[in-house]
Amino acid sequence: MYALVDGNNFYVSCERVFRPSLQGRPVVVLSNNDGCAIARSNEAKALGIKMGAPWFQIRHLERSAGLVALSANFTLYGDMSDRMMTLAAGLGPTQEIYSIDESFIGLHGVRGDLTRRAHQVRSRIARWTGIPCGIGIAATKTLAKLANHIAKTAERKPGSYPDALAQVCNLAALPVFELQAVLQATDVGEVWGVGPRIAAQLREAGIASVQDLARMDPATVRRRWSVGLERTVREVQGMPCIDLDDAPAPKQQIACTRSFGRPISDLASLVEAVSEFACRAAEKLRAQAGLATELLVFMHTSPYRPGRQLSRSVTVPLRRPTADSRVLAQAAANGMRWMYVPGYELIKAGVILVDLQSAAVQQGELDLEQEEDRDQSRLMTAMDTVNSRYGKGTLRVAATGQDGPSRTWGMKQERRTPQYTTRLEDVPTARA
DNA sequence: TCTGGGGTCCTAGGACCC
DNA sequence: TCTGGGGTCCTAGGACCC
Numbered sequence: 116m117y118a119l120v121d122g123n124n125f126y127v128s129c130e131r132v133f134r135p136s137l138q139g140r141p142v143v144v145l146s147n148n149d150g151c152a153i154a155r156s157n158e159a160k161a162l163g164i165k166m167g168a169p170w171f172q173i174r175h176l177e178r179s180a181g182l183v184a185l186s187a188n189f190t191l192y193g194d195m196s197d198r199m200m201t202l203a204a205g206l207g208p209t210q211e212i213y214s215i216d217e218s219f220i221g222l223h224g225v226r227g228d229l230t231r232r233a234h235q236v237r238s239r240i241a242r243w244t245g246i247p248c249g250i251g252i253a254a255t256k257t258l259a260k261l262a263n264h265i266a267k268t269a270e271r272k273p274g275s276y277p278d279a280l281a282q283v284c285n286l287a288a289l290p291v292f293e294l295q296a297v298l299q300a301t302d303v304g305e306v307w308g309v310g311p312r313i314a315a316q317l318r319e320a321g322i323a324s325v326q327d328l329a330r331m332d333p334a335t336v337r338r339r340w341s342v343g344l345e346r347t348v349r350e351v352q353g354m355p356c357i358d359l360d361d362a363p364a365p366k367q368q369i370a371c372t373r374s375f376g377r378p379i380s381d382l383a384s385l386v387e388a389v390s391e392f393a394c395r396a397a398e399k400l401r402a403q404a405g406l407a408t409e410l411l412v413f414m415h416t417s418p419y420r421p422g423r424q425l426s427r428s429v430t431v432p433l434r435r436p437t438a439d440s441r442v443l444a445q446a447a448a449n450g451m452r453w454m455y456v457p458g459y460e461l462i463k464a465g466v467i468l469v470d471l472q473s474a475a476v477q478q479g480e481l482d483l484e485q486e487e488d489r490d491q492s493r494l495m496t497a498m499d500t501v502n503s504r505y506g507k508g509t510l511r512v513a514a515t516g517q518d519g520p521s522r523t524w525g526m527k528q529e530r531r532t533p534q535y536t537t538r539l540e541d542v543p544t545a546r547a
Numbered sequence: 548t549c550t551g552g553g554g555t556c557c558t559a560g561g562a563c564c565c
Numbered sequence: 566t567c568t569g570g571g572g573t574c575c576t577a578g579g580a581c582c583c
Contacts, residue, residue, distance in 0.1 A: 146551035153551060153583095171549035187551090214583045310581045343557065343581085370553060377548090419550060465552090555582075564572080 125216035126154035257350035372465025
């Protein structure tokens with residue numbers, strides 16, 4: 116048995132804790148550069164604002180409907196998340212933190228009335244953190260997600276489901292006929308693992324509700340769609356196929372990418388941006404005690420704007436696995452210099468560290484290099500410590516200068532040319 | 548004028564191996 | 566002239582998640 120605890124409109128709820136005057140008003144939290152809405156209060160949802168709606172399209176609601184828009188404060192949300200997760204953990208013996216606002220709780224061995232217990236945890240979270248949340252309980256993770264959706268929808272739209280299911284919905288406690296009615300009333304697109312594409316295909320095939328999906332034959336689903344959807348169907352039927360993951364593996368990729376506030380076309384700014392991205396990514400890498408062997412840099416123009424489009428990326432191999440901000444920043448800068456083409460309005464760039472290894476397995480290199488590595492790693496640890504105590508960016512790596520290709524890059528480039536460059540469109544002269 | 552920033556898993560096809 | 570049957574690894578692309 117599983118529970119899913121999920122903060123309602125999480126970012127908005129975090130903001131409301133510190134600004135109670137926002138209660139009852141339509142509020143959205145905007146992404147980086149205030150580009151689009153990434154969280155909406157119930158009142159904002161009622162205005163018809165969609166997830167990801169561009170700010171310029173909904174801006175008029177500020178005046179006409181009293182919409183309040185806030186710039187995202189991810190440090191605050193991370194902190195509130197930690198508190199909520201700690202309290203949610205009280206529901207059962209195991210916990211998987213699935214995202215900033217959701218965690219699955221394994222309920223194995225928990226005795227007594229689960230629904231009551233969930234209500235208690237829910238009100239404790241509300242009292243101690245100020246975050247309202249919904250709790251779904253069921254035999255599988257997919258059904259627990261669905262139960263959570265029902266708990267929230269029943270609260271937000273009275274009449275959509277039985278009132279008793281609001282806030283906490285325990286599907287395992289429902290009589291069969293009532294469970295079927297609830298599944299029948301829920302659109303197939305609400306199921307975890309069924310995205311817009313598959314939902315459309317399912318509807319085409321006459322599968323409109325979750326109950327329809329639950330009646331499908333898993334083998335047929337596998338043949339016609341995929342093993343992934345087959346697993347989803349079994350989960351909806353109550354057969355657990357997705358385990359609780361309470362000890363997540365280290366990340367296989369670490370990315371840091373951003374849209375720019377306004378288009379950038381000069382090399383110096385781009386180099387500075389990707390150097391900074393590489394440093395941020397390096398911090399995350401060190402936090403999981405990892406080393407990168409390759410780094411990917413990309414940039415592209417806006418697909419929404421008319422005019423010449425450009426999208427380029429390059430994979431930069433590293434001389435040896437590293438988590439050193441300076442090495443990674445240099446590699447990112449070199450990659451950018453290599454792929455740069457003048458005359459394009461770039462709106463986004465990023466750095467992705469790929470092919471990650473654990474620092475623990477990196478033993479047995481040359482003595483000299485080991486010593487170098489140790490010094491570098493001490494320096495980076497010191498930097499991370501200072502930054503965590505005094506705030507992000509207190510200590511930073513200076514932007515890498517225009518001093519030509521580094522030895523690392525120059526050496527490797529002969530043996531290994533950049534691995535892929537995608538959609539190189541409209542480039543007057545490809546640079547060698 | 549103005550459209551986020553992360554991630555994961557699965558599949559198909561090609562290269563290569565015995 | 567005849568020309569098997571697996572297996573693994575890698576990559577790109579698609580779909581999905583929050």
